[in-house]
Structure formats: structure tokens, C-alpha cells
Amino acid sequence: MDSEFHRIKRLPPYVFEHINPIKARARANGVDIIDLGMGNPDLPTPGHIVDKLVETVADPRTHRYSASRGIPGLRKAQASYYGRRFGVRLDPDTQVVATLGSKEGFANMAQAITAPGDVVLVPNPTYPIHSFGFIMSGGVVRSMPAAPNEEFFRALDRAVRHSIPKPIALILNYPSNPTAYVADLDFYAEVVKYCRANEIFILSDLAYSEVYFDDNPPPSILQVPGAMEIAVEFTSMSKTFSMPGWRMGFAVGNSDLISALSRVKSYLDYGAFTPIQVAATAALNGVDDCIVEMRSIYQKRRDVLVESFGRAGWRVPPPPATMFAWVPIPDQFASMGSLEFSKMLISQAAVAVAPGVGFGEYGDQYVRIALVENEQRIRQAARNIKKFLGENRTGHNVVSLK
Numbered sequence: 169m170d171s172e173f174h175r176i177k178r179l180p181p182y183v184f185e186h187i188n189p190i191k192a193r194a195r196a197n198g199v200d201i202i203d204l205g206m207g208n209p210d211l212p213t214p215g216h217i218v219d220k221l222v223e224t225v226a227d228p229r230t231h232r233y234s235a236s237r238g239i240p241g242l243r244k245a246q247a248s249y250y251g252r253r254f255g256v257r258l259d260p261d262t263q264v265v266a267t268l269g270s271k272e273g274f275a276n277m278a279q280a281i282t283a284p285g286d287v288v289l290v291p292n293p294t295y296p297i298h299s300f301g302f303i304m305s306g307g308v309v310r311s312m313p314a315a316p317n318e319e320f321f322r323a324l325d326r327a328v329r330h331s332i333p334k335p336i337a338l339i340l341n342y343p344s345n346p347t348a349y350v351a352d353l354d355f356y357a358e359v360v361k362y363c364r365a366n367e368i369f370i371l372s373d374l375a376y377s378e379v380y381f382d383d384n385p386p387p388s389i390l391q392v393p394g395a396m397e398i399a400v401e402f403t404s405m406s407k408t409f410s411m412p413g414w415r416m417g418f419a420v421g422n423s424d425l426i427s428a429l430s431r432v433k434s435y436l437d438y439g440a441f442t443p444i445q446v447a448a449t450a451a452l453n454g455v456d457d458c459i460v461e462m463r464s465i466y467q468k469r470r471d472v473l474v475e476s477f478g479r480a481g482w483r484v485p486p487p488p489a490t491m492f493a494w495v496p497i498p499d500q501f502a503s504m505g506s507l508e509f510s511k512m513l514i515s516q517a518a519v520a521v522a523p524g525v526g527f528g529e530y531g532d533q534y535v536r537i538a539l540v541e542n543e544q545r546i547r548q549a550a551r552n553i554k555k556f557l558g559e560n561r562t563g564h565n566v567v568s569l570k
Contacts (some may be wrong), residue, residue, distance in 0.1 A: 169448065173185075175304050177551065178303050178304070179300060179303070179304070182281070182296075182526075183507065183522075183523050183525060183526030184193065184205070184206070184522075184526065186507060186511070186523075187205065187507075187510060187511065187514070187520065187522075187523065188516065190230075190514050190518055191203065191205075191514055194514060194515065194518065196197050199518050200518060201225070201514065201518050201519070201520055202448065202518060202519050202520070202545050202546075202548060202549040202552070203350055203520045203522040203541070203550060204519060204520060204521050204537045204538050204539075204540065204541060204546075205295060205510075205522045205536075205538060206522070206538065206540070207345065207491060207492060207522075207536075207538045207540065208538075208540055209406065209410045209412050209491070209540060210411060210540045210541070210542075211410040211462060211465065213330050213409060213410050213411050213414070213513075214451070214458035215412070216446075216450065216451075216454060217409060217411070217447050217450060217451045217454075218444060218447070219338070219446040219477045220301045220447040221443050221444065221446070221488060221508065222444035222490065223231045224442070224446040224447065225443040226484055228271075229305055229451070230442040230443050230446070232262070232442070233438040233439075234437045234438055234439040234441065234442040234445060234448055235408040235438075236433045236434050236436075236437055236438055236442065236456075236510050237265045237430050237433070237434075237439070238264070238265060238266025238267060238418075238439060238440075238445060239266075239311065239439075239442065239445045239449070240260065242266055242445045242446075242448055242449045242452075243260035243261070243264040243265070243266065243568055244260045245448075245449045245452035246258075246260070246264050246265055246266070246403075246418050246420065246452060247259070247260040247263075247420075247452050248452070248453070248479070248500075250388070250390070250420060253377070253385075253388075254387065254388040254391050255391065256274050256390045256391055258421075259423070260299070260424040262426065262427070262472045263396075263420055263421060263422075263423050263426055264418060264420045264444065264516055265418065265419050265420075265421075265426050265429055265430050265433070265446075265563050266416070266417070266418055266437075266439060266440065267402070267417045267418060267419055267429075267433070268415045268416075268417070268437065268440060269404055269406060269409075269415045269416065270373060270375050270403060270404040270406075270417040270418075271297050271417075271418045271420075272417070273402045273417055273419045273429065274297045274298065274371070274373070274402060275297055275301040275304070276427070276429055276433055276436065277301070277371060277400065277419065277428075277429050278301035278302045278304070279301075279305050279308065279334065279428050279429065279432050280425075280428040280432040281337065281369070281425070281428060282302055282305040282306060282307040283306070283464060284305075284306035284307075284332065285306065285307070285308060285335060285459045286302075286306075286307045286308065286335075286336045287303045287307070287308050287309075287310055287331045287332065287334070287335040287336065288307050288309055288310070288335060288336060288337050288338075288339065288367075289312050289324065289327050289335050289337070289338040289339065290302070290309050290310070290311060290312060290339045290484060291311070291312050291314040291339060291340070291341060291344070291349060291522060291528075292311035292313075292314065292527075292528035292530045293314055293346055293364075293458070293527035293528035293531030293534075294314060294339070294344070294346075294527055294528060295341060295344070295345045295346070295373065295527065296526065296527065297529055298339045298341060298373065298527070299484060303505055304353050306431070310327050310335065311337075311528065312324065312327065312329060312338070314344060314349060314530075315347070315349055316328070316349055316350075316352075316355045318352040319353075323363070323502065324338070324359075324362060324491040325362075328366055330370070331336060331403050334366070334368075335368055336368065336369060336370070336371070336446075337368060337369040337370070337371055338359070338363060338368055338422050339371050339372075339373070340359065340371070340372045340389065341373040341404055342372075342374075342386060343376040343377075343379070343380065343386050343488070343489035343490045345373075345375070345490060345492060345527075346494050346522070346524065346527045346531065346534075347494045348487035348488060348490045348492055348494055349490055349492065349559065350384070350386050350488050350489050351386070351387075352387065353387045353391060354393065356387065356391070356392050356395070358393045358491075359389070359414060360389065360392045360394055360395045360398070360399070361394075364394055364397060364398055368398070368503070369398050369400075369422075369425065370389065370390075370395070370397070370398055371399075371400055371401075371402070371479055372389045372390075372398040372399060372400070372401040372402065372496075373401075373402050374386070374388060374389075374401050374403050374409060375400065375402065375403060375404040375406070375417075376407060376489055376490045377403060377408070377530060378407070378408040378459050378462075378463065378492070379407050379408070379462070379463060379466060379490055380463065380489040380491060381463070381466075381467045381487075381488055382467075382488065384489075386489060388401060390399060390420070390421055392409050392521070395421075396421060398422060398423065399421050399422060400420065400421035400422050400426065400429075401419070401420055401421050402417060402419050402426045403417060403418050403420070404416070404417040404418075405448055405451065406419065407462075407491060408459060408462070409448075409451045409458065409459070409462075409464060409554070411448075411451075413441075413445075414444050414448070415440060415444075416440055416444060416445070416448045416482040421427045422490050423503075438531040449457055454557065466491050468543060469538060469539040469541075469542070469546060470486060470487060470493070470541060470545050471486075472543045472547060473493060473537065473546050474493075474551075476546060476547050476549075476550035476551050477495075477553060478551075479550065479554075480496070480551070480553045480554035480557065481498075481553075481554060481557045482553055482557065483495075483496075484537070491538060491539045492537065492538055493536070493537045493539075494524075494536055494537070495521075495534060495535055495536075495537055496533065496534055497509050497524075497533055497535060498532060498557065500560065500561065502533060502561070505523075505525060505533075506523035506524040506525045506526075506531065506532050506533065506534060506535050507523040507525055507532075508558070509523070509524075510522070510523040510533065511537055513553075513556070515551055515554035516553055516556050516560075517549075517552040517555070517558065518552055519552050519553060521535040521536065521537050521538075521547045522535060522536040522538070523535060526535060
């Protein structure tokens with residue numbers, strides 16, 4: 169019997185499958201690995217959210233099956249958030265659905281709208297589910313530039329004119345994981361205008377809407393007049409409220425797309441555990457002090473990373489948003505590519521980063537560094553990096569670590 173299933177064969181090995189065993193072996197040998205690889209927030213979930221969960225879970229009535237689309241109070245809270253933050257009016261009954269994190273939302277939206285062979289335009293590099301959700305659904309991915317500039321629009325027009333069949337959807341992700349690019353409303357307005365004219369849906373990933381620096385809040389594409397006709401936006405509570413393990417996110421926007429996603433979800437899940445949904449409602453309806461504190465912590469970590477790594481000899485471009493820095497590989501290691509360089513950092517510097525190739529082939533000259541360690545640990549990583557670079561000034565000590 170052939171165990172090489174069709175959809176599995178379309179998926180390459182997850183890049184962290186190469187990195188994690190090396191980290192595990194090093195730790196088993198007593199090495200203190202400073203892990204700046206996975207974007208797993210280390211900050212605690214704010215106390216008032218945890219308290220609401222504990223209070224609600226004590227009621228046995230909340231232990232039953234929940235609502236796949238999200239309980240009404242949660243959908244109303246998300247609609248209210250969009251009204252306060254972006255000035256966007258949403259109908260919580262037809263334009264909001266709760267998801268088990270934005271990752272699940274993207275994957276199930278792909279299932280809902282993709283026919284075999286459908287073309288989807290996806291930035292490269294980008295978060296893997298943006299591509300592989302559609303690949304698993306039988307779609308064909310065409311790469312787009314990740315930066316929101318004039319080249320993006322030239323590539324968009326080429327892709328639409330030369331793709332057969334015509335693309336059904338365009339994926340946007342600003343602030344971007346992994347590149348930290350941020351788009352403005354003028355950019356979104358041009359994208360909406362083009363996609364409306366060409367009848368292309370837009371799926372926008374806004375998971376980092378609240379992780380921004382220097383008092384420059386990112387906009388929502390739904391602020392653009394007419395966007396609601398073609399666009400759905402995905403958000404997550406994982407970063408905003410340090411709730412990654414709670415698996416709570418949302419899709420909002422075009423009612424036809426939301427209806428399609430809701431129908432698929434109705435066959436697959438009963439929604440998140442009700443106490444989690446109640447606690448998430450309290451988070452969205454509460455004061456934003458904890459969000460301001462989260463943002464301040466990440467900004468301080470960003471500044472320490474840029475300053476300390478720069479003094480160590482590795483320039484880090486300061487990200488304007490997200491909890492990541494997108495950093496070019498030092499020149500002497502460029503020929504290695506990001507995967508081999510990341511392996512080498514673990515074994516020789518005890519620092520773990522995410523290889524850029526894991527986010528698409530156009531990311532292979534970069535690594536993603538996550539702000540998931542405190543300032544002291546980031547400075548220690550910089551000291552390790554300085555020693556590592558001093559021992560490998562010309563790249564002569566570079567070896568393969570396969």
C-alpha cells in the first residue's frame with residue numbers, strides 16, 4: 169500500500185524539523201541555548217484574562233460543546249474592537265467569525281474557496297500557512313514580492329495578466345511575518361481598487377495589529393471604502409494579549425467569505441472551549457493597559473537587539489512592527505544559505521534563529537530573530553555572536569552541519 173499520500177507529498181519538511189533536533193542535542197549536552205527562533209510569546213497572559221477563565225471554568229455548564237462561529241458576546245466584542253481601533257463597522261452576526269487562531273482560519277478559508285488548480289497570489293517570503301493552506305487545498309501558489317512598493321503593483325499586474333486561470337485571491341500580511349514590512353492606507357487603497365476591478369478576493373493577515381513601535385499604528389485594509397466587497401481580515405489574540413496557547417483568533421469582513429468559512433468550520437469543530445471564549449471577550453472589552461505594556465516591552469527588546477548585535481558586528485535593521493527582526497546573513501556566510509547558517513549559530517554560538525528559507529525561497533539570505541527573550545538574554549546572545557563572528561571573520565571555518 170502506498171503511504172505517500174498526495175497532499176503530504178506536496179508539503180516539504182517543515183524547516184524547524186532540521187533545527188529542533190540540533191537544539192535538543194545541544195541542550196542534552198548541557199548547552200544553554202538562547203532561543204530566538206520560534207515566535208512563541210514569553211510574556212504571561214494578563215491576570216484579569218486568566219481570572220475570567222478561572223471564574224468561568226468553575227461553571228459546569230460551560231464544559232459542553234460551544235459555538236463553532238464563536239459565542240455571540242465574543243463576536244460582538246471583536247466588532248466593537250474594530251469600531252474603536254479602525255473606525256470599521258462590522259455586523260457580528262454576518263461579518264465576524266471566531267477561529268482557533270488565525271492559522272486555522274487561513275487554512276479553513278483556503279478549504280472553503282479553493283478548487284483544484286485555482287491560482288492564489290502569495291507574498292514570498294511569508295508565514296508558511298499563507299502558501300501551504302492553499303497547496304493542501306489543491307490550489308496553485310504564485311509568488312508575489314513581500315514589500316508594499318511599486319514593484320508589488322507591477323508584479324500584481326503581471327500575475328493577473330499571465331496566470332491561467334486568473335487568480336482567485338491575493339494574500340496580504342502587514343505588519344509582515346517574517347519581514348516586518350508595514351503597509352499604509354494609500355497602498356491598501358490601490359490594492360483594493362485593482363482587485364475590485366479584476367474580481368479578486370483579498371485575504372489580509374493582521375495578526376500583529378497591536379505590536380507596533382514609534383507610535384505608528386498599522387491600519388486595517390477594511391478601512392478602505394469598498395474593501396468590504398472583496399476582503400476578509402484575520403487577527404489573533406496570541407500576540408496582542410500573550411495568549412498563543414489559547415488558540416483564539418478571528419476572521420472579519422466580506423459576508424460571503426465569512427459565510428463560506430463558517431460553513432466549513434461547522435463540519436470541523438465546535439469552537440474553542442467556552443471559558444476561553446468568555447475570557448477572550450473580557451480581554452477585548454477591557455482596558456488596553458496590558459497592550460501598551462506589551463508593546464513597550466517588545467520595543468525595549470528591539471532596541472537592545474539592534475544596539476547589542478550591532479556592536480557585536482551584525483547589523484540588525486530595526487523593525488517598525490511585529491515581534492521579529494528580519495536580518496541579512498553576514499556577508500562571509502552568505503554562500504551557506506539560511507538553514508546551514510542557522511545550524512552553525514546553534515552549534516558555535518548557542519543562539520537559535522529561524523532560517524529565512526522556511527518562509528520561502530526568497531528569504532534564504534535572511535534569518536528571522538524573535539524578541540522572545542528578555543533584555544539580559546538578548547545581550548548574552550550578542551556576546552556569543554561577537555565571539556562567533558571573531559572566530560569566523562572570513563568564513564574559513566564554515567562547515568556543513570547536515
